Amino acid sequence: MDFLHDTFAIEIVDYDKWHERSRTNNFFELVYVLSGTGKQSINYVLHDFEEHAIHLVSATKCYRYIIESPARFLIVRFTGSYFVPLTQEAVDYSSWFSRLNFILANHKPGELVPDPEDKVQVKRLLDAVLYEYERKDPGSAFIIQSTLVAVLAIVSRNIQKEILKHRDFTDTRFADVLNFISFNILDKNKITVRYLADKFHISETYFSEYFKRNASESFQDFVLKSRLKIAESRARYTDATLQVIAWELGFTDSSHLNRMMKKHFGRGMREMRKEAV
Template identity: 65%
Template sequence: MDFLHDSFAVEIAAYDEWKERSRKSNFFELVYVLDGSGYQTVNQMQYPYTSNGIFLLPTAKCHYYEVKEHSRFLFVRFTGSYFIPGPTDVVDYSSWFSRLNFIFGHHDYHPGELVEDPADKAQLKKLLDIILQEYERKDICSAFIIQNTLVSVLAVICRNIQKKKLDGRRFTDTRFADLINFISFNIMDVEKLSVPYLSKHFHIAETYFSEYFRRNANERFQDYVMKLRLKIAESRALYTDTSLQHIALELGFTDSSHMNRMMKKFYGQGMRQIRAGYKMADR
């Protein structure tokens, strides 16, 4: 694999027959089918792929490809340091860490096209073509251009997933829909998810905020935020090799025991059970 930056990796691979790849990532890998055809299997579910297909793969070994026609793939792997700005970075990538976790918390990791909306897919293809060109060019600016292009890639992915998430949901209060979106995309920012901040930002009286949220969501604000963080924690436990303690600290839990207690409270089983059960099912 060719590493262009310490926060991401880009690889082009060609196969007549699929072979297990040596890869380790904290998050996920974006796959762009340059040419060829066959079938993609993820979590024991199969879906056909063709040229220009765009897929998302979790880190865990729960996928493979059945190659029918000689295929070339562009793999873009996101690593844990992608959202930690370097000393020369001009973009605050830390603000995008929530986008990454939004994808983790809401993508179903089933096989099939990552983006269904034609306009979003066309946009994503253009961005991936830029990454492909810079990968092949490999000059002094290529890593910088790829890194900045990935910001837009994630934005398009998030927008598409958000459309699916809200499909069929109708809010009589458009302000509440905006509030839900804001919470989803700022789930890692403790300050922005405080009642004082949200009340001021959305022009809701602080003393009325809890009642307002419960009336529209049919659950407490604190429970909604906790369950969203737990959903992200579950996905990371299932689809990455990241330690439970590390997941807990990144998501704002005191430690892995605290995260485990909350998972049992809201979903009836602990994190170790979730991870162990998935590994058994994947055998």
């Protein structure tokens, strides 16, 4: 039976053979393999899985599991409001929404956490989620939600490592600059030349040249493309209107967002949304 909360639901499922599941109105699912082996099929591309594998499944992806030995899954089903702060809780999760968008915009099918040490840490955290799921104490929902924030932080770190793995920078600080921008991309106050120059102790007048020398593109283009990638993921994986997506990402309106998307990626928002159906 599901453990239901306003922002997520948890279930344990056992399969000798995969069958389709109802997945309506969810943002994405985090799948933790408690036991079993087989293959994960995402858009008909196969990826091996085994015990303790961790996967992310977006709401509109065509997916299934090919079960080779009896498998048990812990599935966390998120809604789009997961990082909206709740009035009765002390932690403000809204600051983590950029990280959620970063994950959706950059994740790939298959194993989410290839780093062995991080995988051990995620296993501990998800074991704690499993414990609270089985306990069903009045405080369990808040503990689960807080623990999932830590899980997604580790997932983000692994995705960023993969993105930066084959890039060499003339300045070792630059990876930290990119990480900070990626995880704060929706915070207009932090994504400014003045703020970043001050935070990373770089001359404000030199920052734009410094960024372009390391990234091979301008700071403005990098920020715009990062927001466009988030817009694409929101179009594909949520039912938010294109106007709302545009406003939340700092575009004047959906037409402005659409023009930028076509200019940089050759396709408009409606085309991207249709591709995900």
